[in-house]
Amino acid sequence: MANLTLSVRNKSGEVLATKTQANRCALGYHGTYEEGDQLVFSTDEKNSFIILQFDDAMGENFVFMKENELVFTIPFGEKKYSYAPKSFYGEWHVLSARIATEAEIAMNKNLAKNVYDQAADLGCYPHAHANVETRGEAVFAARNAINGNICNESHGLWPYESWGINMQDDAEITVEFGRKVKIDRVVLVTRADFPHDNWWQEVTLSFSDGSKVVKKLEKSYEPHEIVLPEAKCVEWVTMSDMKKDPTDPSPFPALTQIEVYGTEA
Numbered sequence: 001m002a003n004l005t006l007s008v009r010n011k012s013g014e015v016l017a018t019k020t021q022a023n024r025c026a027l028g029y030h031g032t033y034e035e036g037d038q039l040v041f042s043t044d045e046k047n048s049f050i051i052l053q054f055d056d057a058m059g060e061n062f063v064f065m066k067e068n069e070l071v072f073t074i075p076f077g078e079k080k081y082s083y084a085p086k087s088f089y090g091e092w093h094v095l096s097a098r099i100a101t102e103a104e105i106a107m108n109k110n111l112a113k114n115v116y117d118q119a120a121d122l123g124c125y126p127h128a129h130a131n132v133e134t135r136g137e138a139v140f141a142a143r144n145a146i147n148g149n150i151c152n153e154s155h156g157l158w159p160y161e162s163w164g165i166n167m168q169d170d171a172e173i174t175v176e177f178g179r180k181v182k183i184d185r186v187v188l189v190t191r192a193d194f195p196h197d198n199w200w201q202e203v204t205l206s207f208s209d210g211s212k213v214v215k216k217l218e219k220s221y222e223p224h225e226i227v228l229p230e231a232k233c234v235e236w237v238t239m240s241d242m243k244k245d246p247t248d249p250s251p252f253p254a255l256t257q258i259e260v261y262g263t264e265a
Helices: 077-082 102-106 142-146
Strands: 003-009 015-022 024-030 038-043 048-053 061-065 069-073 092-099 127-130 173-190 200-207 212-216 224-244 254-264
Touching: 003 024, 003 092, 038 048, 038 092, 048 102, 061 173, 102 254, 127 142, 142 173, 142 254, 173 200, 212 224, 224 254
Parallel strands: none
Antiparallel strands: 003 015, 003 038, 015 024, 024 092, 038 069, 048 061, 048 092, 127 173, 173 224, 173 254, 200 212, 200 224
């Protein structure tokens, strides 16, 4: 049995609301969020599988907690542009957390999805990071590529946030799982805001086991499915060596979503 705690605190560290329960916890918070407010989840067990909800408009997400505590800073201003306007809005909010069931842990699923991912690696996985994000803007951050949103026919504010590469040929993005997982399929949703966007003719997927897969892509609004030759036990996957169409005048290829399917290793 694990104790789970959910809290809301302000920028001064004052706890505005908190609740602790065993194995399953829900916190209803009445109040309008202000800049600097943070949502905190903690558990007395590390390396745990949690079904986490920091906002009722964003829903639950299966995460792996390598550490005991996760602090989520509520986005305001420019940082909010990549989130749905309904999220963190209003005077009532519901936070929840529970220990994942054995069936939820064992099932084949998208191991890359994390709607609550943040720029810093805070011990909650999956986690995305990149060597470049266009102009450092929230709407082009790496976390956008694992938030589950597959709208890809435009760019900019939600629902068209994406990972932008700032026109760099050496751009790469990594998804870390925080533990070993067994994967068999990767799906890429490339941004398709044509003619504003260019597109990638080829990408390379590198894995923590030292292997690589090179995949040719088509110019398409549709997802690109990459079935691996054999299942891999890995801790991370990196997409790099993206080759854009040299005949397309646009310098702006981008990634809307990367999905990685598999099970626990």
